[in-house]
Amino acid sequence: MNRRAVITGLALLAVPCLAQDPRQIMEEVQRRQRSDSQHYEGTLEVIGGGNRIATKRWMYDRLGSFGASKAILRFVAPPEVKGVGLLIVNHADKASDQWMWRPNIGREQRIAFQDRSTRFFGTDFSFEDLEERDVAQYDFKLLSDEGAAWKLESTPRKSSQYTHSYLWVKKDNYTVTRLELFTKKGLMRTIDYRDFELNKGVWTARTTEINDVTRNSRTILKFDKLEYNSPMKDADFTIDALRRGV
Amino acid sequence: MMLWSLISWPYARKHLLRWMLTMAGIVLGVGVFVGMHTANRSVLSAFQETIDRIAGSTQLQVTAGEPGFDEDILEKVQNVPEVRAAAPVIEATVATGSGNLLILGVDMLGDRSLRNYDLEDTDASIDDPLVFLAQADSLLVTKTFAEKSGLRVNSRVPMRTMQGDLTFTVRGIMKPGGLASAFGGDLAIMDIYAAQKFLGRGRKFDRIDVALADGVSLDEGIAKLRAAVGSGYEIAPPSSRGEQFEQTSRIYSLASNITSVFALFIGMFIIYNTFAIAVTQRRSEIGILRALGATRSQIRALFLGESAVAGLIGSTVGVLFGIVLARAMAGYIGGMLTEVYGVAQRAGDVALDPLLIGGALAMGIATSVVAAVIPSRAAAAVDPVKALQKGRDQAVSERENRLRQWTATLCAVASAVTLAFNRTPLVFYAGFVLSVVAAVLLTPALTLWLARLLRPLLQWARPVEGTLAADSLIQGPKRTSGTVAALMLSLALVISLSGLARSSYEAISDWTRIALNPDLFVTTAQSVSARTFVFPASLGDGLRKIQGVGEVQSVRSVRVNVKGSPVMLLALDIASMEQHAKLPSVQGDPHEMYRLTAKGEGLMASENYMRLHGAKFGEVLDIPAPSGRLHLPIVGVVRDFSDQQGTLIISRAAYVRTWNDDSVNVFRIYVAPGAQEAAVRQRIIDTFGKTQRLFVLTNGDVRRFIRRLTDQWFGLTYVQIAVAVLIAVLGVVNALTVSITDRRRELGVLQAVGALRQQVRHTVWMEAIAIGVIGLVLGLSLGVVTLYYAVGMARRDFMGTEIGYSYPFDTALVLVPVILFAAFLAAIAPGEAAVKGSLVEALEYE
Structure with a gap:
């Protein structure tokens, strides 16, 4: 999964250090996260009621950044889900297009926009959380200066399951450390980013923990084999490529 | 009080x-x-x-009849702003070792917006949609079905699919209640794309279930959806499906x-x-x-x-x-x-x-x-x-008798007059009622007349007992006329229903001989009428390559809504149909109708469609289809029994083009000259049986199936016949009991002057048999008239097709011993009552 999609999820960054304008802060966050491509292998642990843990692994490739990126995510373990893939084509001005590939059925399936709020394959993410929306798709408000971090509020300009969210941006490296996502019914999810490391100039959280407040379950995502800006082809991010399992 | x-x-x-x-x-x-x-x-x-x-929370359903529609319609529906949620559905019933199972194919990603899948919380992996979606063999079953079939999570369920015999895995068990109680709990959930594959639906959905956004009315939702998908689709609340089935x-x-x-x-x-x-x-x-x-x-x-x-x-x-x-x-x-x-x-x-x-x-x-x-x-x-x-009141007075006879004659004449104007339903049914009333009014007089006729016969059989039995009937016609009327009506009903069944069997048999004359039928189920599964058209090419196969007809039968009524649409190669199975034409040029239908310039309607739906030859029918609306004139009317609501026959090419559906329900196969039917059948099974859900029925199998279907149809009628006869027999018991009581003194006197108990018994038995004989004569005669009306009713209101008048002589012959035996049985208890009472009390009676 695209860490930035999760990290920024909705938000992101930019602003010179001294600036206090929330949009500039988020534009700077986005600028610092920008890369031509990204690859990683991730481990998902879904911890449900009774502390039962379901573990899955996937491989993730992204070409481009934010509003113009394309990404393919493919599950590699456990065996019963191996080969299931998801193609995400992000757009600058609208919600992403998403297709799922199911090798056992031998066909792809478009994920309808109305289904984006549903849980992503039993994790605590939703399909919408996988999108990389450009910072231009949100309005921001600076809520408070908490010393080492700013607390901001973002409100989506386009259709979204979330009404608004709160995010915390570290002042020293412009990374988002926590997101609180709200729906009409109140707080829905929280996302915490931990274990940051600098990789090819991009600060990346190696551990992401998402809590579904309504279900009282959480999902922990850990990144391995993280690579930025490795060569990738546009042709590998198509429905045909999804089918081929490239 | x-x-x-x-x-x-x-x-x-x-x-x-x-x-x-x-x-x-x-x-x-x-x-x-x-x-x-x-x-x-x-x-x-x-x-x-x-x-x-x-x-669930579905408010509207988008359908296009049984053929379903292409899945790209889903996106159009989902893009309607007034739609909150839209989920595709495939619904099918399959036979399993534990009986019929309703398979609901749904998209588990979006379907939870409409339906609640309340699962047994026994294993974390159960509720993992990824595993469910990734594994095509996934099933969610209800607790009811799981308990009945001894299933647990990860249990294997064998199923015969369009991909051959496969085993499915239970990934989750739904708690009882709500969705899990549908179809008596015999329900399983399958991923919709897996359902498409295993049920042979191609890339089609049966319907789309829709929930509207808050504040959007049903009418508004229907209008917006219709604008988005076109007029060839039906958009209605789920309850309309029940209404359609009722229809x-x-x-x-x-x-x-x-x-x-x-x-x-x-x-x-x-x-x-x-x-x-x-x-x-x-x-x-x-x-x-x-x-x-x-x-x-x-x-x-x-x-x-x-x-x-x-x-x-x-x-x-x-x-x-x-x-x-x-x-x-x-x-x-x-x-x-x-x-x-x-x-x-x-x-x-x-x-x-x-x-x-x-x-x-x-x-x-x-x-x-x-x-x-x-x-x-x-x-x-x-x-x-x-x-x-005493005794005077049992006789029918002359005045009363005359009045009854005059009224009966008037009714009979009026009934006869209605025959000339019986095209109007009211006149036709009035004629029926008048004929029955005439018969009922004449019953006492006819009972008396027949009793007098029977007297010499009874006397000849048993001089004393026979005379007494006949005289009892002659002296008390009021006592028996009601019973005789009941018996007469029962027997007339039996004759009517039996004659109707016989005529129907004959007509259906003629039709099966003409229309269903292929040597072999390749079907998706043992029941020819089942339409759950469909074959891909490509199977036809495979079948043509089998050694010994002469000609293959691809037949698609689907129920579609025409003028608000569900009607069977039959699509097949019309030229081949004309050559091999030309249906008897009722209206229109017998050759021209096939030519125009084959060219897609018209359709042939069954005779029952015309009658039951009031259609007219040449009328242009407006048939909704996913690609718009098909407008075809009725260019011919043929006799066809494929469906009770009527059949519309169109060319397969027109169907494929309009419905974008080349699937097939049945392949009809004519074996090549010289080829052995059994050998060809075996070759088909050997070639496709393991990779394809397929049944190869012989012509005899299909005829037997249709015969069984007709038997089932008339099965309940036979139960009702039995009840009618039982009621009539009870009447005989009643009449005899009364007769015994009424003549207690008379029977006592007989015993007092030396009559043997056996003779008294015989008197009662003979009276019962005489009632049976009179009832039989009147009932079987009235049956001639009621059968005429029954056939008329079937033609105009039930079957809509021309069936012949065929009096069921065989049934009449069976009824004679049955009724006489029943009358005898009915007489046993009253006979015993007649001889067991105290002689003194009997003589003191009245």
Whole structure:
């Protein structure tokens, strides 16, 4: 999964250090996260009621950044889900297009926009959380200066399951450390980013923990084999490529 | 009230057996009525309940008849701003080792917006949509089905799919209630794309379930959706599916209603008979009451009150009996409707309708009261002086006789006149009623006449007993005429239904010989009417390559809505049909109709479609289809029995083009000259049997299936026939019991002057057999007339197709010994009662 999609999820960054304008802060966050491509292998642990843990692994490739990126995510373990893939084509001005590939059925399936709020394959993410929306798709408000971090509020300009969210941006490296996502019914999810490391100039959280407040379950995502800006082809991010399992 | 305790109650106690027999008529009539209706209603309400439970929060459904539609429509629906959620559905019933299982193919990603899948929380992996979606063999089953079939999570369920025999894995178990209770709990959830693959749906959905955004009305939602998908789709609330099925099975409901009411009508004669006898027997009491000052209206009210109480008790027991009957019949009816209409039915609990029960009670009481009106009037008219003149009242007075005969003649003439104008339904049915009324009015006179005719015969058989039996009938025609009328009507009903069945069998047999003449039929199920699975068109090419296969016809049959009614659309190669299985033409040029239909410039309609839907030759039909609306004129009318609601036949090319559906229900195969049918059949099974769900039926198999279907259709009718005969036999018992009581003194005198008990017994037996003979003569004769009307009713209102008049002589021949034996059985108990009583008491009687 695209860490930035999760990290920024909705938000992101930019602003010179001294600036206090929330949009500039988020534009700077986005600028610092920008890369031509990204690859990683991730481990998902879904911890449900009774502390039962379901573990899955996937491989993730992204070409481009934010509003113009394309990404393919493919599950590699456990065996019963191996080969299931998801193609995400992000757009600058609208919600992403998403297709799922199911090798056992031998066909792809478009994920309808109305289904984006549903849980992503039993994790605590939703399909919408996988999108990389450009910072231009949100309005921001600076809520408070908490010393080492700013607390901001973002409100989506386009259709979204979330009404608004709160995010915390570290002042020293412009990374988002926590997101609180709200729906009409109140707080829905929280996302915490931990274990940051600098990789090819991009600060990346190696551990992401998402809590579904309504279900009282959480999902922990850990990144391995993280690579930025490795060569990738546009042709590998198509429905045909999804089918081929490239 | 005083009259009740002084007169009615003691009489009822004294003649308890007779009252019970009288009430048995009402019990059976009401019981059959309630049973049939409740069983029908149970099946329909189970169907409706399944629809409701499956619907979840669905407000509207987008459908395009049975063929379904391409899946790209889903996106159009989802993009309508007024739509909150839209989820595709495939619904199919498959046979498993544990009975029929309703498979609901859904998109688990979005479907939870509409339906709640409440799972047993036993394993974290159960609720993992990724595993469910990633594994095509995933199934969610209900706890009910799991317990019934001994299944647990990860258990394997074998199923015969379009990909051959496969094993599915139970990934989760749904808790009982809500969705999990649909189809009696025999429900499984499958991923919709897996369902497409395994059920042979290609890239089609059966329907899209829609929930509207907050504040959007149904009308607004329908308008917006129609604008988005086009006019070829039907957009309606889920409840309309139940209405459509009800409409499809309308003919069955109508048929069962008519026979139920007829059963009650027959029961009415038993009640009439009982009260007529009661009035006769209690003449002296009535005379005394009248002499003591009781008014005529008090006497009338007394008898009507008695009949109302008898009706209430009989109806109450009848309702209870009907409920028991419904429980037994619901499963049978569900199975029959599944076979006939190809829509899986499952009757769960018996659905009681308070209105029906109230109506049945009222009907039973009203029948009883109506039947007692004439006897109560007779009671009120009793002359206190004449009341003491024993025997006189049993005879039919000349004046009464003349009046009846004149009225009967008028009715008969009027009925005959209606024959000339019976194109109007009202005139036709009036003619039927008049003919029955004429027969009923003539019954006493005919009974008397036949009894006189029988006298020499009975005398010849047994000089003493025969004479006594015949004289008993001649002297008391009132006592037996009601029973004879009931027996006559029952037998006429038997003849009508049997003749109708015989004519139908003959017509259907002719049709199967012409229309279903291929050597082999490759189907997706053993039931030819099942349309759950479909073949890909490519299988036809494979079949053509099999050694020994001469010609292959691809047939697609789907139910579509035409002018608001569900109709069967049959799409096939018209040229091949004309060459091999040319249906008898009813209207239109026999060659031109095939030519125009083959070119896609018209369609052929079945005769029953024309009659039942009031269509006209040349009329342009507007048939909704996913690609728009198909407008085709009726260029020919043919005789076809494929569907009870009627069939429209179009060319396969036009169907494929309009519905974008090249799937096939049945491949009809003509074996090449010289090839062995059995060998070709085996080759098909060997070649495709392992990779494809497929059944190869021989022509004989298909004919047997249709025969079985017809048998099932008439099966319940036969039950009703049995009930009608039983009611009539009860009438015989009743009449004989009364006869014995009435002639107790006479029989006592006989024994006193030396008659043997055996002779008394024989007298009673012979009287019973004489009643049976009279009933048979009248019933079998009236059957000639009622069969004419039954055939007419079938032609115009039930089948809609021309069927011949064929009197069931074989049934008539069977009825003779059956009725005579039944009459004899009915006479045994009264015969014993006649000889076992005290001689002194008998001589003291009256």
